Amino acid sequence: MLPQPPVWFIAIAFIAALGPLVFFHELGHYLVARWFGIGAETFSIGFGREIAGWSDRRGTRWQIGWLPFGGYVKFTGDMDPASQGARKDLPPEVAVRSFHTKPWWQRFLVVLAGPMANFLLAILIVAGLFAIQGEPRTPPVVNMVQPGSAAAQAGFRPGDRIVAANGRGIDDFSQLSEFVMLRPGADVTIQFVRGGQTFSTTAHVRREVQRDRFGQTFQIGRLGIYATGRDYQRVSPLRLLPDAAGFTVRMTRSMVDGIWQIVTGRLSADQIGGPLKMAQIAGQQASLGLVDFVWLLALFSINLGFINLLPVPMLDGGHLAFYLAEAVRRRPVSERAQEWAFRGGFAALLTLLLFTTVNDLGSLGLWERLERLIG
Known part of the structure; x- marks a missing residue:
């Protein structure tokens, strides 16, 4: 049996895994937004107070937050980093570059670009591993x-x-x-x-x-x-990307399959892991070597892309659902309805975070140790 890596090693491995994946995700949003002429006020890796950053000539503040669990792009005109609403007092020359003044299909593609960037990154990583190792x-x-x-x-x-x-x-x-x-x-x-x-x-x-x-x-x-x-x-150069894409599709289908098994009660919800479990796995794979860690990056990237496509308010999938509703109704969903949906989505995500944290602590043996101490 292999020993568990030390906590400091797990923390470094988790940040090393999550940081590039979040950056690539947000870069997908940012590049497609620029393509449509949408301005960006802030590009942040991590949340909270800025610990390092710089401003480019377009006025975008590129920063690193002290809490390294995610990131965001705050577009011109956004009231907050989650793009839940638009400011009303924008001058015309600024409003034309605002995210919320663009047609629904442009906003849809900007939001979709984040998860798609993660799938693309996974395909590129797997293609590189196939080129080095073979399939x-x-x-x-x-x-x-x-x-x-x-x-x-x-x-x-x-x-x-x-x-x-x-x-x-x-x-x-x-x-x-x-x-x-x-x-x-x-x-x-x-x-x-x-x-x-x-x-x-x-x-x-x-x-x-x-x-x-x-x-x-x-x-x-x-x-x-x-x-x-x-x-x-060995995989021919012409087959690297198609085979890597096929692998990514199979992994995504397995995730859908796993969620369905849990929802229908055929698989225990105890199998769901959260940030602590992800950090532990990152540390374990990093301790096994570079190749194992890179394989994990591909799987994490697929996971990040897939989760963000779930139709839950606060996630990209929730925004996409609102834009599709806007396309069908020919008018945006009311701000009040969106506000309540985002509140519900936040509550659902917080509940899931608490549940998975309890699971993670159990898998780390905390509850067994407490039971022995109490007993």
């Missing part, structure tokens, strides 16, 4: 079936080639593993090819508690089938 590939062919496992009861044999799970195509064994891991205790329908014929069977995924290299436990689903060893295949 990890494992054919979805059964090499061994564990006796008494869910796969054995479902009738799988060595040589079977998995082609689909619950109707979802399987091209690589890792796709099957990711699909099954999110479904402990579920019944899944699997299609496979044996002797040139396609068959279908239903398997009841077993629950398995695992412990990672740092001693942390978590629950996953297991079928009990094993494939041949993974190898790294």
